[in-house]
Amino acid sequence: MSLPPNENPPAIRTERRPGVVRIVPDRSGGGNALTERMAVEVLQALREAEADPTVHVLTLTGSGRFFCGGGDVADMASCPQDRRPAFIASLANAAHELAWALVTSRLLVIAGVNGSAAGAGLGLILNADWVLVAEEASLLAAYSNLGLSPDTGVSYLLPRLVGHQRAVDLTLGRRRLSGNEAVEWGLANASAPAQVFAAELAVAEDGFLQGAVQALAPTKQLLRAGTLEGYREHLRAEAESISMLSGHPDSVRRVDRFAGR
Template sequence: MTEPLVITSRPGVTRVNINRPDQGNALDVSTARALVEAIHAAEENPTTAVLTLTGTGRIFCGGGDVAAMAAHGSAERPAFLTELADAAHSVMRALAGSRLVILAAVNGAAAGAGLGLVLNSDLVVATDHAKFLAAYASIGLTPDSGATRMLPHILGHQRAMEMLVGGKALTAAEAKDWGLVNEVTSAERFEAAVTQWESRLLRVPAQVLATTKGLARQAMEPSLGYSEHLDREATLIAQSCSGPESQELIARFAAKSQPAGDGGLAASADRKTSQSA
């Protein structure tokens, strides 16, 4: 059985590859739990200061596993969505709360919870063919993974709503222009660019990196803490899947994605691209 993560290390840096390319690197419960374990394991090494998160293949992370959602009947789906959102939110908490600086190396589409991984990272490098989209509304769900907290903070309310309910999928260039991405590079230069960012960060003392990240994260905390906000998102996404429109949209999406093997929401970005081409 293929491991859901591929983890490599060099002095100061741990790289974590989501390794479910046949499912569009979609998050299921076991993969989310493995991500949390990988983050904590990297933190236990006192010489590690940077964690780089990327995906295997053409998609960074296609979000929650919609095929698995569709496989659960309407009666069981809210409980499944609660479990999946809670598992994904454990990843988001681990990323945001880690002493490590998280570098998202976005090698392709980042959709749904995959967008959440980007939002909960500290720096973002993307290939020029990457896309960023929320996509929850397209299957009749409310957002999770911190999207309704982090997108307005980074983009402003109007642009956040354009992505959350307006169906806006950002190209890599747009994502950089909107402030979501730090650097866009060609696929050929992607590996070199990621390594350069890692090396740049390692020139800063590890304690300075950790403390500065902690201060910057604390500055984003309003009266309702981020953890409580994630709990609220998890409750609402589970409720939203009970509606007949959501059930129909999830089933339709899962049926369309099966031949391509894309279990996550990133497949919708590929379809939009092909339709506009």
Template sequence: MTAHESTETLGNAAANGAQDGAGGESEVLLTTDADGVRTLTFNRPKAYNSLTVELKERLLTALREAAEDDSVRAVVLTGAGKAFCAGQDLKEHVATLRSGTENPLATVAEHYNPIVTALVDLPKPVIAAVNGSAAGAGAALAYACDLRIASSSATFAMAFAGVGLGPDSGASWTLQRLVGAGRAVELMMLGRKVDSEEALRLGLVGEVVPDDELAARSHAVATRLAAGPTRAYAKIKSTVARAAECSLAEALAAEAAAQTELGGTADHREAVEAFVEKRRPQFTGK
């Protein structure tokens, strides 16, 4: 699949909506590969891509597969139709709650926590292409990605308090790192909707583009990252995460260890040789 085909497929899914994945009518998660980029598309547009057990399990598997696949050097996460992800599918949640046979919130430990861990620990760049509403766990999944590019119609909402719950899916950890603790608490308690321009001002996203340019722009950024030093990106992710929780001395030690490891990579040697030869480096991710 060419880059044009990949962005065209993603754009059509976002603009027109694929079949709703409910009831087994189609895949609840679409996967496309192009230019070293794997695009994962939530595919329940009629349900605003809300998260069922099936979709959560498929997403977790897909993230783990992307982490292990050497041909995948960047990941884009997006949604089909008019929403990125509305969070937990409340119809499924209510049905489980009413049945009384199991704890509906067991999904936090069984699904949401492993998904967020897989996103944060994925040793490759992950971009959230937020094409519409991102609410509750849906917003939290976007916050767990490394980069966020939003369409002009995108919105974000921490909807947990509105259903009598606290944050999950790592939102207590990720959101305050993006906007600060005070603002994070405000957004969680009030649960108000944040539009794309405010999201840009607050630092929730790094870029806002017109709706019809989101697919192409996200793929372009992902393609650039996919052609870069993948192992260095993995160390950037891990050292920044560690530095947020440790002392300066520990952060310095982690940086030194990372540099020692990266100094022995083929990509580092290639970059140095390219600099000396005054040419652009050709990174292989190794």
């Protein structure tokens, strides 16, 4: 998937060091909210990292106070009501192409959850292979606040990680988790205070590189095999559901109110 040229600055920045590529959403003024352009830019950076045989670890982490605040609600609200379902479908499909690329990548994907993660941001975490979360971070689904259903694989991966009841609590009960609670619930591998988060993230990256890197991709493929069965079809169902709901009058009002319109 590609987008036409844009005079706006890139939505992400890429950092490299031996064996590791970091992709950093860099829209801190907008909560690092996921746009279609950002999803495409992350996917392109992922493909470039995969093409380099010296790279074995891909890290997604945010800038500022946010990891990823979910889909860009301001963009949604700026779209006329009759065109909103098509807009949401296009955004969801771009996010889902990225989600599929993350889980099928030969690279070990780390999510460095430096701050708040909501909606599609939670989805990016679920599609990662290993997760470090800041203790001060908050994780929430947020979809029901907008009258929408989950996307980015949240409704598929979340109950498999935390069970049906807890998945309902997060998606419909509007439960918000701290970094330490995310570890307790099995959504993250480890947590760290903000002041040492960056150092701990580098330690985690280096820990995987110190092992037998030739085993990373085959082991990930085997571990993911059961999860991937039916996943792509479920992503399509998620896109259809959130697109349909985005045109509901109550959902339109909720999105517009959230965006301050």
